[in-house]
Amino acid sequence: SFGQNCVVGGNVKIGNGVKVQNNVSVYEGVECEDDVFLGPSMVFTNVINPRAFIVRREEFKKTLLKRGSSVGANATIVCGVTIGEYALIGSGAVVNRDVKPYALMVGVPARQIGWVSKAGNTLKFDENGEAVDEYDATRYKLENDNLIKIG
Template sequence: MTNHWAHPTAIIDEGASIGEGTKVWHFSHISPKTIIGEQCSLGQNVYVASNVTIGNSVKIQNNVSVYEGVILEDFVFCGPSMVFTNVRTPRSAFPRNTSEDYRPTVVKRGASIGANATVVCGVTIGEWAFVAAGAVVNRDVPAYSLVAGVPAKGMGWVCECGSTLTFRDQKSVCHDCDREYERNQDIVRKTKDV
């Protein structure tokens, strides 16, 4: 008995594990040896490769491929048509098609990746970070960081709720939700929740 929902056009290979309440929409393909958590939403035309781990309450919008080596923690958001890679130096004449060739990519809890962004393999996107639409991420992104551009560069800091943070004397209070933060150079940590 399954406790998830899949559109009739979706393909779910034997050996995939999908959590309760997860929805898999039109023309999506879930490969074997994939673990998908509870209450996720995988939009139209999403491909999830083997050996991918997706946490709980993850939202993957239309036309996203999650390739082998990618780990998405809880509450990650992947915007429409954003791209993950899994090989640093792809060559058609020299295929890299074994798990040992793939560079791992980790998207930490609560991070958001905007539409049409590209995440080059081997990076970690920190907790609650925000990658702007169209950005190309080729290096690690600190927690709570807002990055944009090609290549992606730090533009500021964001709260867990998504609002921009303004720091004075290394401290910030979110104007929308009252969470409090402290910054020490490129490290931001939450000091008070709501």
């Protein structure tokens, strides 16, 4: 679904169940897999070094938002990155590097401050590196600085 004042460029892929809130422009080279959320007034870039007097259409970088990821209001996604499955980008963050699946990212530049469940809840881990989502009792485990869904 699309809110008000949205623009979608050519060569954009938008999956099923994607929600694009008000005032979002999805530029050429962006791919949103299924169930992605794009918050109000979030921004994509498509060129690393734009200049008004130089045409750089051939230099557009691909940006991929994996299934179920969410981008908060007024966040900026710099071109060329991949946002992992079910990652959550906080409002106002500037993402300039790849984001791991289930990562919780905030700030300028964005940094990881934790992990979220598929439902978007912040996970609290026990001494064994395991967590349970209070929403649906799904279990997760930290392994080698990556979050694994275990049940």
